[in-house]
Amino acid sequence: MENRVIYIASADAGWLNMVAAGMASIFEEIQFTTVNDVQGLWHLPSSALVIYDKASLGNPTALLINPRERGGKWLIVNADSLDEESVPGLISLGFSGLIVKNQTLERMPRAIRTLTANELWFSRHAMSLSLKQNFNLSSQPTNAIHVLSAKYNLSVREQQVFLCLVQGQANKDIALAMNLSPSTIKCHVAVILQKTGKQGRSQVSALLLEDALECVI
Template identity: 25%
Template sequence: MIRILLADDHKLVRTGFKLMLDVQPDMKVVGEAADGDEAVDLSRRLRPDVVLMDLHMPGLDGVGATERITAELPEVRVLALSTFDLDENVVAALRAGADGFLPKDVSPEELIEGVRVVHRGDAAVAPRLLTRLIGTFVRAGTRPRQAPAALTGLTDREREILVLIARGRSNPEIATELSVSPSTVKNHVTSLFAKIGARDRAQAVIVAYEAALIHPGE
């Protein structure tokens, strides 16, 4: 059973999501929060598997709440929700530790699948959508930061795979492109994530852009 905490300042939205999720045989909404502080408090007390986190809430917003939850409770997965597809707060939330994001007008099927995806440890963001999102903010003036020191510790193959991830390639696509087995790619991905401090593909793509390993339009 996937235990879910809903964090949104609109009760009607929470009610709608609860109705969608509670009818699933493998899901249960265990709590509701109306702001970021309450989301953090309930996460500490209830230890949900997944938090559906609205990014725009009064007081402590969804980005701040995400940062606190992922820092204190790394086993809790956060799925960020935004009204806007190209919301700069989405990138901030991913950087803060969110495991993916979905628009708030997502279909019930996509919401349910997104919860399952982050629960099993993957990022609930389509790779090409993620690269477009980050690319938009790079073009808008976000300047790449200096490459993390850990980036220098990557092998040539790990660096190559990081670039392919940032270009939106899935593990099977990377395996085909490099003529190696999917299990080999998975091992490389696990190793490079550990070296750059990325929890998932979403954060890895951000690192690649900020380190200028890839540029918009590539």
């Protein structure tokens, strides 16, 4: 394994020091650098790796952190199980891996080896969901939808309803297509509005346009 730098980013000082010491004892040839935030991590070389502690730093997509712009490889750790449903969006943004909270310490060494070998590290379940969603959304603007789903932590079912909303479908039509009750669809729509901070269906549909404008800017 060639010499390289791995940044461990966390606002939890105790966790940060423990992980840095543990990883340094396993990978003696790697330089581990600890940071309390990622504000200074820009223009990273392709060999650099950032381990991002979601539990203390928050959702990286909501903070508009884009690995493709910052460089290097980014591994999200201490993630929630729901985050695995947002893997297509994370991959679109350039993230290279994700480990859920109860598996972080156990799987981090293997993840580091995998990422430094220029491979991705996502669970089989997450990649399966990603492939299914790509097939289901093959004729839609999948990149924008995946990114928005990751940004707002939408579940798989909420992503499906979100896509229907963007297409302008009514609740009864969505319920029929998804074989669910209209009341269930109404609940999903309410959750989507709450997560996205929008007031109505038309504003939800406008999210794709807003995302495109952000990319241009």
